[in-house]
Amino acid sequence: MADDIDDKTEDPTQKRLDDAHARGDVAKSQEVNTWFVISGGTLVLSTFSGSIGGGILSPMRNLIANCWMVHTDGAALLALGNSLGYAVLAAVGVPLLMLMLAAIAGNMIQHRLVWSAESLKPKFSKVSPGAGLKRIFGKQAAANFGKGLFKLIALGAVIMAVLWPERHRLESFLRFDPDAILAVTTGLTLHLMTAVVAMLAAVAIADYLFQYRQWYERQKMSLQEIKDEFKQSEGDPHIKGRIRQLRQQRMKKRMMAAVPRASVIITNPTHYSVALSYDRGMAAPVCVAKGVDTIALKIREVARAHDIPIVENVPLARALYATVDIDDEIPVEHYHAVAEIIGYVMGLKRGLSGRRD
The missing domain is CATH 3.40.1690.10 (secretion proteins EscU)
Structure with a gap:
């Protein structure tokens, strides 16, 4: 098996790459998806935080203020639940749609759209102890461990760098009015999320390059595979030569x-x-x-x-x-x-x- 891997020294052909895409085998970094979702969440928070809060606060305030008028029979209670649900959906619908689009964009920017049921097929390698140990102790597992450790350290450093200068103001929050605390924490949260997005951008780029390199190495071919593919796509040269000879003979007879x-x-x-x-x-x-x-x-x-x-x-x-x-x-x-x-x-x-x- 090691010899087979060593023999795969040639760059993959376009047909090999297309076949891999058709199977759903594409270069994909989960960190890129995470970055897009967190970036979308930051954009939603900075743009829609006021409208979301107002859209939910208004019906809830009316409900509490007029709670004595609320009917508790089945039909009325169902109608109240529906109205509150619609109000919440109207408030968070556009932000959720933006998050969904961000998640889709995180995949689309890495590869074109894939429709494949290959990953749903049962494979022995998924339950093989050897394959499981390779996943645990292999190069990919080591890269994931190093990536997770780096993210933990970097995230802690970012949080410390953002919150440490604000430590004295955070201590005084106990004496602030709740409305003032909400405004300050919203701004501080946006500042923190912006710093996290910047840090994760570097992680996402590095991880995508690593994943792409790993994927490309998996697609490499041996010289024999290239010859076999050429025979399948262009035909066996011996057969083509024989066909050409037969055509010439028929033309000569004619x-x-x-x-x-x-x-x-x-x-x-x-x-x-x-x-x-x-x-x-x-x-x-x-x-x-x-x-x-x-x-x-x-x-x-x-x-x-x-x-x-x-x-x-x-x-x-x-x-x-x-x-x-x-x-x-x-x-x-x-x-x-x-x-x-x-x-x-x-x-x-x-x-x-x-x-x-």
């Missing part, structure tokens, strides 16, 4: 079967052969076969066997081979040269037929 229908074979005697077919009424001659070297020689052999005229024209043979595909009409720029050859061939055929007559 060409040779079409050579007897040709009107003329234009050749470069040492390399090229192009078979053209032309009948009256056609817009232009059509290439029915072409080839070089051994294929060119085979085209000429079939042509001789079927008495197809063979005309040597070195530049035209090369030009036609390079510019026209099989079953396509010849290019316009070669009309004149090909027309002369076909006219010559047709003249020969008429002469031969006249002699026979």
Whole structure:
């Protein structure tokens, strides 16, 4: 197993990363989520603390002031509970929505949306004693312990730095009016939460980089895995070569079967052969076969066997081979040269037929 891990030295391919995302295996730091939630809570406290308090205080004050008028029968008591519930929901609805959006943003900023049931499937590793010991004493566990210890020390330092200068004022709170205490504690709480948010930002960034590095290392591949993935996505090179060979063989057979229908074979005697077919009424001659070297020689052999005229024209043979595909009409720029050859061939055929007559 250790050897397998050591073999995974290559960076993961995009397909490997996409497959990991599809399984729900993504780089994720819980500290980033925590930072977003606490930051959202700080924003809610600084923005909506007054409206939340007023929205809850007003119905409660009316209830206490008019408690002697409250009916205690079932329907009236249910209606009272509903009205108080609506009042509380109206007061805290927007702040709760902001906290929910902050929690979602904490995930979305780390990776794109994931829909996967992979984590719900039963796995033996979740109940394996060996896997459990690895989770307890592994690198991730050591990192979590160090992170927790650092957060504890840093949080204590932040609280001390914020509250220590206020220690004398805190002692005098016993003599303050409750309304004044509420205003002072709200401001002090915001100051403390702002300092905590700043401290947790450093923890979240460091933890995300660590988690991403761990995740990326898990996705690394061995050379054999890269080769296997390439075969799966692109196909086995041996199979592709065999398919290409079979296609060439079928194309060669089809060409040779079409050579007897040709009107003329234009050749470069040492390399090229192009078979053209032309009948009256056609817009232009059509290439029915072409080839070089051994294929060119085979085209000429079939042509001789079927008495197809063979005309040597070195530049035209090369030009036609390079510019026209099989079953396509010849290019316009070669009309004149090909027309002369076909006219010559047709003249020969008429002469031969006249002699026979």
